[in-house]
Every structure is written in structure tokens, then in C-alpha cells.
Amino acid sequence: MTERTGRVICDITISADGYAAGLHQSEERPFGDDGGDGSGDRLHAWMFDTPDENRAEVEQLNTAAAFIMGRNMFGPVRGAWDRPWNGWWGDDPPFHAPVFVLTHHAREPQQMNGGTTYHFVTEGIASALAQARAAADGDGDVTILGGATTINQYLSAGLVDELRLHIAPLTLGAGTRLFEGVPPLRLEQVTSRPASLVTHVTYRVLS
């Protein structure tokens, strides 16, 4: 990793009590008991209802050279890949870059339109990061998109440089919580920016 120059960034929207998704996630309700219809629309209202106001944060998300996400973020299929599933984002996903999906079940890469290819990694988080760094040519940023469980694993392993939180004005009370089980972290607040439906906070992870 001596040649590493790109950063490892986590970017995630959470409720004021730190949840990235509620309980009881399903194909119909990917965010589970999220205080609305399970679509995550209340958590992500800042992104969809006020895009102009939050353009910088959305564009920042799209500058990564490679992405990582957990199996549960990729889709509702559990266990073997026993039915077709190519993510929640349609034929032309917004990533436009390689996306490394953590899974226990091997699968061939899936090329989508617009530059997105889903790669399925069965060798764990360190391997996914190494592959994503290689895909990012060593000097592009790798962004871990979630869910919280995946980010918590990377935080616990000390592999994260920067944490971009988008804190939405609601609490969920239960679900998948960011920082759950993660040892205490020293953070440096790099930026904090208010918008009408969210507070954006970026931390550098010091230790």
C-alpha cells in the first residue's frame, strides 16, 4: 500500500440518531422501517427534493474512481444468486465506475451502461479495497457507499481516511446504525455545511 495516494472515503446518509436504514428491509422496502414507505425517501429527501441546494455533495459523490458497497445495499437477494438482480439503480447506474460488491457468493462481473461494472468480491473487505484501489489506478479516491454495516467494518479495520455524513432530520429508533461496534475514533471536522433538509459533516479519521 506504499504507492497509495487516493483516499478511502465513506459517504452515507444517516438519521439524527445514526441509522442508515430501519428494521425489516425487503425488496419492496429497501430502507425498512424508515418512518415513511421504506424507500428511504425521508432520509434522502435532501438529495431528491433539493438537488440544487446540495449539488456539491452529490457531485463529490460522483468523483470516486471506484466504489464499494455491501451485499444488502446492492439488493434484497440473500444467499445464492438464485434470481436476476443487477442493483436498485437500473440499466444505467449513477456510478459510472467499477463497483465492488461484498458477498459470500461468487458471481461473474456484470457490466452495465454508462461505465458501471459490478464486481462481486468474496474474499472480504481488505480484498475489495485492494481491488477497488487497483481499479482506481492507485491515485483515485475509493468511496464506500454503505450500508452502515459495511462502513462499520472498514472503520473498525482502520481503513478509512474520510467520513462524509449527511444527517437527516428524523430519528428511526432502530435499524442499521453507523458506528455500531466500532471502537472509539478520533475525528477532525473538515467541513460542516447546513442545508434545509440536511446537515453535511465531513470528518477526517485520525485514529
Add this chain to the structure above:
Amino acid sequence: MTERTGRVICDITISADGYAAGLHQSEERPFGDDGGDGSGDRLHAWMFDTPDENRAEVEQLNTAAAFIMGRNMFGPVRGAWDRPWNGWWGDDPPFHAPVFVLTHHAREPQQMNGGTTYHFVTEGIASALAQARAAADGDGDVTILGGATTINQYLSAGLVDELRLHIAPLTLGAGTRLFEGVPPLRLEQVTSRPASLVTHVTYRVLS
């Protein structure tokens, strides 16, 4: 409560993972395992190291006509009042108003210098709020200072109008967590303001 005009405000500093204090609180370490010496100095660095930058938030704290706090915030004495204890804040506490302390152990009011009197309430949170409102003359704000356990009780009971959070750049991983056990809340983000060592966020509690 029809004549109520003052608001009920909770004002508390939390870590990025939502803790107001770490585990193992004691007289020597009132904030327990807080990532430092237990004094809460890292959580509250915004208040003590950068007072000019955060003058508005500190002054806002001092505009309440009455305060409420839990027994654990008031001091380390547990059980009966078997030794002298008049709070962490010396002879001239910064409250300059009546402070209602929730406890299971009756005690006579304790008058301090500068307008602060500690009143000890054994009849629970609703009684403490009624007494604080009466002391606030019905139209002054009542501010609940913490700890998180006390605020969680008021939130769960639907008695809070406004929540002022000061989010510090560290995580504690364990301890007393704001929103723990509180049913989901709909919030409206009233203000959000960045400072160098903290992000201030004020929410109106909608339901």
C-alpha cells in the same frame, strides 16, 4: 397546560455517534470513558477552547428561565444524600435560575450564589417540568440540560419542543446515548451552524 407559552428545550453536547458521556462515570471522571481524562473536555472543547466562535450557542443556553437536569448530571452521589454535594459548578453556578434536579431521594432546596437554586424533585419528570414551568412564570423557556437519559425520558413522553445538539468530532463507542429507547421522531431542522470544533444543529420536534 393551556397557558403554556414558553418552550421546552433540550440542549446537549454529543459525540458523532450520539453519546453524551462514556461508560464508567465517577466523581473523578464525570464523563467516564470519553476518549480523554473523563472530564468531558474533548466533547466540550467547542465551549471552552473556542468560546468566541460559539458565543451565540452559550448565550442561548443562558436565556432559559428554569432548568432541569438528572441526578447523574448533578453529581456522582448515588442513593441517599449521605455527603455534601452541591453540583459540579461551584458556589456561583452558571445557571442563574432555578434548577430542578430529578432524584429518588428528597432533599431541601439548596440556594447558591448568583441566582441559582437547586430544587430536588422526587415525583418524576412531569412534576419537574410543571415546577420548572411555574418557576419560569409560564412564558419563559425551560431548558433540559441532560444527561441523555433524562432527555430521552422527556422525548419519549412527547414533552419536548426543541432539541439543540452540539455534535463533537469524536466517537465514544459506548456510554449514555441520546435517543436510546426513544420512539422514532419527526424533526424539522430549524438551524444548523458549523464551527471549528463542533456542528450545532437545532431541531423542532414535530411528533
